Amino acid sequence: MSVTYGAGGSTRERTAQVSNMLREDFGFAVMPHLTCVNHSRAEIVEIARAHHARGIRNIMALRGDVPKGFTAETAFKDGLLYGSDIVALLRDELPDICSGVGGYPEKHPEAVSLETDIDNLRRKVDAGAGFVTTQLFFENDAYFRFVDRCRRAGITI
Secondary structure (H helix, E strand, O other), rough: EOOOOOOOOOOHHHHHHHHHHHHHHHHOOOOOEEEOOOOOOHHHHHHHHHHHHHHOOEEEEEEEOOOOOOOOOHHHOOOOHHHHHHHHHHHHHOOEEEEEEEOOOOOOOOOHHHHEEEEHHHHHHHHHOOEEEEEOOOOHHHHHHHHHHHHHHHOOO
């Protein structure tokens, strides 16, 4: 069960509560989201350690959207700029956490090209991502082309 994380961590406590309830009360495997937005490295590790202490071993590691009223320069701190940064941090601090990352069959809206987007995904995989979850797509062919581009780039997860 994937449990989202509000902009800038605005639902941080609720994400933890819902994840714990789904795991403890209903027996689901859960995957809380964790974003770079408005967090230091120490905060990310603290949040991840709390999930880990509750028995959670899957985290969706995301850059996160820049909240309204912020710029990229103000939304990110402590060198956490991309999903790959969270993946690498989790790999180093909690190596038994399985990090999921986002993939974009029709290109991330901020990527300058499909090739750049695949390069960014490759960085997340190289940082230690265990799997890729794609954004919603409407054309199956877009997904199949995405998988082909991934395979050509050596992305096999």
